[in-house]
Amino acid sequence: LMTGPVSYWVVIPAAGIGSRMRADRPKQYLPLGDRTLIEQTLDCFLGQPGLNGLVVCLAADDPWWPELACAQDRRIVRADGGQERADSVLAGLQALLARGAGMADWVLVHDAARPNLTQEDLHKLLATLADDPVGGLLAVPVRDTLKCADAQGRVASTPDRSRYWQAYTPQMFRLGALRDALTQALGAGAVVTDEASAMEYVGLAPRLVEGRSDNIKVTRPEDLQWLSRHSKPH
Ligand code: CTP
Ligand code: MG
Numbered sequence: 001l002m003t004g005p006v007s008y009w010v011v012i013p014a015a016g017i018g019s020r021m022r023a024d025r026p027k028q029y030l031p032l033g034d035r036t037l038i039e040q041t042l043d044c045f046l047g048q049p050g051l052n053g054l055v056v057c058l059a060a061d062d063p064w065w066p067e068l069a070c071a072q073d074r075r076i077v078r079a080d081g082g083q084e085r086a087d088s089v090l091a092g093l094q095a096l097l098a099r100g101a102g103m104a105d106w107v108l109v110h111d112a113a114r115p116n117l118t119q120e121d122l123h124k125l126l127a128t129l130a131d132d133p134v135g136g137l138l139a140v141p142v143r144d145t146l147k148c149a150d151a152q153g154r155v156a157s158t159p160d161r162s163r164y165w166q167a168y169t170p171q172m173f174r175l176g177a178l179r180d181a182l183t184q185a186l187g188a189g190a191v192v193t194d195e196a197s198a199m200e201y202v203g204l205a206p207r208l209v210e211g212r213s214d215n216i217k218v219t220r221p222e223d224l225q226w227l228s229r230h231s232k233p234h
Contacts, residue, residue, distance in 0.1 A: 005050035011092035014112030015081020040115035057081040057088040103176030135173035136207030
């Protein structure tokens, strides 16, 4: 059976303030190479076969986005983000529905602050999950020995690290299923730090797809310093 490239939508949550970065602006607007971090992030998706459209979820009063060249790109729509990352993603999904996306369409959610995603990892995720009943995420097996702490900051135990992974993005799910899972989990007050945890909340088991460990999220100043020395050639 001949099939074309998997068609999908993208949601980029970018409504955070980057408090841990302690910079003069949200981290997604800091320079990385010749452009801003968010532009480097968007680059991996734009121009890919299969991309239907892309939503960036921004703070309502964001003054930086309109200054970027990609703000004029007709494939990109803007949505107002929310209080938490999950609220921003949910707003992005609603914007896709308003744009004509279908409930069964694939959506990839990818952090604005994760600029080092390679096209190889993107294609691996799409190809691995194309026929998956649930969807899944890029993730990396933990490398270091893990310690579980007690209340005094002493080691309480050493879990079996062979079963632990770090959850990365993109995370890829069907639009309607993800919207319902996020709505349920948020409504119940569950902690939802990624899309997979919302799917888990409703009883589904997202697939772990091993990705590159350098697809890091910029969180602290040293992450940006590391990326400026190591990031992929753009
Ligand atoms: N994000 C969002 N809406 C929020 C909070 C976060 O869209 N209400 C986005 C961020 O812009 C970022 C991604 O989610 O691209 C991952 O979040 P994180 O790394 O925590 O970014 P910030 O919340 O901006 O940083 P911090 O937690 O240090 O303040
Ligand atoms: Mg945050």
